[in-house]
Amino acid sequence: MAHLEGNRGASSPKLAYLILGKTLKIRFPRTTSTASIAIAMALLLMWEVVVRSQVISVFYFPAPSFIAKTFWQMLSDGTLIEHVQATLFRLFAGLLVGSLPGLLLGLAMGWSRKLREVVDPFIAAVHPLPKIALLPLIMVIFGVGNTSLVIVAAAAAFFPMLINTMAGVRHINPIYFEVARNYRATRGKVFRRVVVPGSLPSILTGLRLAVNTTLLVTVAVEMVSAHRGLGAMIWMTWNTMRMEEIYVALLTITLLGIIFTLCLQRLGTRLTPWHVERSG
Amino acid sequence: MSSLQPVGVSAQRIGKIFETRSGDVRALEEVSFNVDPGEFVCIVGPSGCGKSTLLKVLAGLIEPSAGRLNFGDNGTTSQPHTALVFQEHGLFPWLTVVDNVAFGLEAEGIGKQARRRNALELLEQVGLAEFAHNFPHELSVGMRQRAAIARAVLVNPELLLMDEPFSALDAQSKLVLQEELLRLWTDLQQTVIYVTHDIEEAVLLGDRVLVMSGRPGRIREEVRVPLDRPRNLQDREQAEVREISWHIWKVIEGQVRQNLRISS
Numbered sequence: 001m002a003h004l005e006g007n008r009g010a011s012s013p014k015l016a017y018l019i020l021g022k023t024l025k026i027r028f029p030r031t032t033s034t035a036s037i038a039i040a041m042a043l044l045l046m047w048e049v050v051v052r053s054q055v056i057s058v059f060y061f062p063a064p065s066f067i068a069k070t071f072w073q074m075l076s077d078g079t080l081i082e083h084v085q086a087t088l089f090r091l092f093a094g095l096l097v098g099s100l101p102g103l104l105l106g107l108a109m110g111w112s113r114k115l116r117e118v119v120d121p122f123i124a125a126v127h128p129l130p131k132i133a134l135l136p137l138i139m140v141i142f143g144v145g146n147t148s149l150v151i152v153a154a155a156a157a158f159f160p161m162l163i164n165t166m167a168g169v170r171h172i173n174p175i176y177f178e179v180a181r182n183y184r185a186t187r188g189k190v191f192r193r194v195v196v197p198g199s200l201p202s203i204l205t206g207l208r209l210a211v212n213t214t215l216l217v218t219v220a221v222e223m224v225s226a227h228r229g230l231g232a233m234i235w236m237t238w239n240t241m242r243m244e245e246i247y248v249a250l251l252t253i254t255l256l257g258i259i260f261t262l263c264l265q266r267l268g269t270r271l272t273p274w275h276v277e278r279s280g
Numbered sequence: 281m282s283s284l285q286p287v288g289v290s291a292q293r294i295g296k297i298f299e300t301r302s303g304d305v306r307a308l309e310e311v312s313f314n315v316d317p318g319e320f321v322c323i324v325g326p327s328g329c330g331k332s333t334l335l336k337v338l339a340g341l342i343e344p345s346a347g348r349l350n351f352g353d354n355g356t357t358s359q360p361h362t363a364l365v366f367q368e369h370g371l372f373p374w375l376t377v378v379d380n381v382a383f384g385l386e387a388e389g390i391g392k393q394a395r396r397r398n399a400l401e402l403l404e405q406v407g408l409a410e411f412a413h414n415f416p417h418e419l420s421v422g423m424r425q426r427a428a429i430a431r432a433v434l435v436n437p438e439l440l441l442m443d444e445p446f447s448a449l450d451a452q453s454k455l456v457l458q459e460e461l462l463r464l465w466t467d468l469q470q471t472v473i474y475v476t477h478d479i480e481e482a483v484l485l486g487d488r489v490l491v492m493s494g495r496p497g498r499i500r501e502e503v504r505v506p507l508d509r510p511r512n513l514q515d516r517e518q519a520e521v522r523e524i525s526w527h528i529w530k531v532i533e534g535q536v537r538q539n540l541r542i543s544s
Contacts, residue, residue, distance in 0.1 A: 175369050178341050182364045183387040183435065193383070197374035274373045274415040 062244040070244045071251060084252060086228035090146065090218045091211075094153025099210045102161030103203060109162070110169020111195055123162065131155040132220050139225065149221045156217035160209035168202025169195055201275045204268045211260050219253065286471040287352045287360045287438040289315040289338065295346030296333055296497075306496035307333045311347070313490055313499060320465055320472045322486030324479055324528060326536045330497025331475045335443050338473060339364045351439070362439040363432035368448045370428045371416040377427050378403060378412040384435035402430050422453040429461070433468065442474045446481070458484060459513050466510045479525045484516055491528050493535050501531050 044064050050056055051063040062070075074080035109116045131152055138148045176198060180190045222231025234249045268275070296308040307330040315321045323331045336342040338349070340359040351360045363384065371380045378399050379386075385395035403409045408427060416424050425445050432440060446454045458481060465472060465485075476482050482489045483505055491501040503524060507515055515521060537543065 173369060175366055176372060178336075178364075179366065179370055179372070179383075180387070181341060182339055182362065183384045185383075185387040189387055193372065193375070193386075197372070200374070272374070274417060276417055 060243060062247065067244050067247045067251065071248045074245070074248055080248070080252065083228055083230050083233045083249075084256075086226065086232075087215075087218055087222065087230045088256075090149050090153055090222070090229065091214055093146075093150045094214050094218060095157045095210060096154075097150060098154030098157030098214065099161040099207060102158040102206070102210070103165050106162040106165025106203075106206070107169060107191075107195060107199065110166040110199065111191070116166070123159070127159050127163070131217055135221055135224060144225060149218070149226065152221050153214050153218045157210040157214040160213055161203075161206040164202045164206025164209065165199055168199030168206075171202070172198035197272075200272050201268075204264065204271065208261070208264050211264065212257070215253070215256065215260075285438065286317045286469065288317045288319075288471065289313075289439065289473070290350040291338075291347065292350070293347040294334070294337060294344045294349065296330070296337060296342065297345045308337070308344070309496035309498055311497065311499055313502065315471060315473060317471055318469045320474065320485060320487050321490060322474045322476060322482035322488070323490045323492060324476055324482040324532075325492030325497075326494060326532050326539055327477060328539065329492045329494030329535070331477075331492050332443055333497065334492075335364065335441050335473065335475050338362070338439070339441050360438040361435070362441055363435055363437035364441040364443065365425075365428050365432050365445045367444045368421070368425075371424055371431075373416055376413050376415060377408065377419065380416065381427055381431045381434060384431055388435065399430075399434060402434055403427075406430055420453075421448050422457060425449065425457065426460075429464070433464070437470065440470045440472045442472065444476050445474075447477065454481075455513055461485065462511055479528050480516060480521070483521050483524050483528070484511065484513075489524075489528060491531050493532060501528075503528060 047061070048064050051058055051061055058066075071080070105119070109119055134155060135148065135152050138151050142148045142151065172194065176194045177190065180194050185193065218229070219231040219234070222229035223235040224231075226232040230249045230253055234246055237243060237245045291314075292312050294308055294311040295306070298305045298307055311334060313321075323334065325331050333342065337344050339362050341364070351358070371377075372383070375383065378396055381403060382395040382399035385398060386392075390398075400409065400412055403412050406426060408423060408430070411419055411423065411427075416427070419427070425448075429442075429445065446457050449457065462485065474482070474485055483503075486505055489503045489505060490499050491503060492498065493500045505521075505524060507518070507520060
């Protein structure tokens with residue numbers, strides 16, 4: 001019996017993965033994903049069974065089937081789309097405003113030892129601050145609204161980008177700089193042909209971390225100061241007591257996370273075709 | 281391509297001290313030698329004898345702490361047009377083979393079309409054209425080193441510097457590439473300074489061999505190789521080559537043993 005369920009559980013998400021993989025043109029590692037999907041399916045099934053047999057409260061832990069139904073309802077009546085749009089706007093605006101300066105300063109600091117020595121203490125001091133803590137101050141300055149939320153999101157995007165880019169430049173094999181100098185490349189050429197491509201794998205890692213952190217911070221600030229957005233949607237359940245909507249929001253955030261990861265992987269293979277990841 | 285004459289090199293009492301946390305390291309001390317225009321000179325010595333440092337000084341990548349370097353007939357101290365071939369990892373992993381080979385021309389400010397055409401032409405001559413649009417990691421070590429040599433040759437340098445270019449190769453590939461290098465040098469007649477730890481290689485390739493020892497790096501002896509040109513791989517078997525090789529080995533043996541803490 002358990003054997004049969006396991007098999008059934010594994011096949012349908014495999015199909016979903018296949019479709020998702022086909023549309024995004026990505027191959028999933030087969031053996032590992034099959035095992036983890038089977039485990040996920042088994043856990044969901046357990047959850048469903050336990051809730052239906054009324055061992056735990058339906059109020060706190062709505063059944064997966066009920067969450068799926070609510071997800072579908074909110075998707076079809078447009079409310080979910082509206083929240084997602086609001087979150088995505090803040091996320092992308094924050095990423096743009098935060099990671100671009102992070103990238104540029106990271107390149108400069110990685111390349112110039114002097115600049116690094118001067119700026120590094122400030123980075124080290126500001127980096128560990130929880131960016132969310134800035135929200136009240138920012139809101140006093142810029143008022144209630146998207147501007148303040150985007151600024152906090154940008155602060156979250158800035159540091160992972162900066163730190164990874166800087167590390168990327170510093171880890172470039174010095175031979176490449178020597179080759180460029182040997183052929184008398186100008187500083188501009190060294191920048192374009194050595195500094196940027198040499199640090200690109202690290203920059204992409206920085207972007208991946210920046211996306212994750214910024215999504216986290218965006219949802220958090222939305223809880224405090226927004227009417228729309230996934231964070232706002234989660235916070236509203238405090239008043240409406242519709243706990244299933246929390247799960248819908250979490251599910252949506254998870255899906256967004258998966259989509260971003262896949263897109264960034266794709267971007268990585270396209271931008272750094274020479275970069276061979278060590279496998280195993 | 282500009283056609284440049286090979287230059288001679290005159291090094292006078294070159295010294296280099298690296299400052300490290302555990303004190304100063306004398307990498308080179310009182311290193312003096314001359315290289316004639318168009319001559320093939322090999323520098324041989326045990327690891328850590330400062331031969332790579334010397335090459336980087338000659339390439340203008342490291343400032344010497346002492347001494348003078350003169351180039352050419354009129355003894356100018358300005359750096360000539362040099363190309364340095366590295367031991368390994370000299371090609372940019374992020375550029376295709378053709379763009380790597382064209383890099384020297386790119387640095388000279390030659391347009392994309394023209395430099396690619398030149399690079400492709402050379403790659404065709406050396407039989408690497410089918411890999412022109414591959415990335416270096418898709419090539420064997422030997423092919424990568426040939427591409428790196430092609431890149432150096434393409435800028436037609438006055439002085440060609442090579443830092444153990446074949447040391448990462450298997451023994452058989454190494455033989456074939458040594459022969460190819462001999463042919464190439466016969467065609468180009470460039471001044472070559474070639475660093476290696478392989479004594480036989482140094483004797484086979486060089487007109488002269490500078491034997492170095494380390495701590496501090498000094499030139500212990502200069503050995504002339506009176507072998508006819510053009511040379512080929514069979515010359516390795518000549519009694520003369522064996523004698524000279526053995527003689528050089530005797531000069532550096534003590535230090536090699538000391539490096540390994542093996543008493544003689």
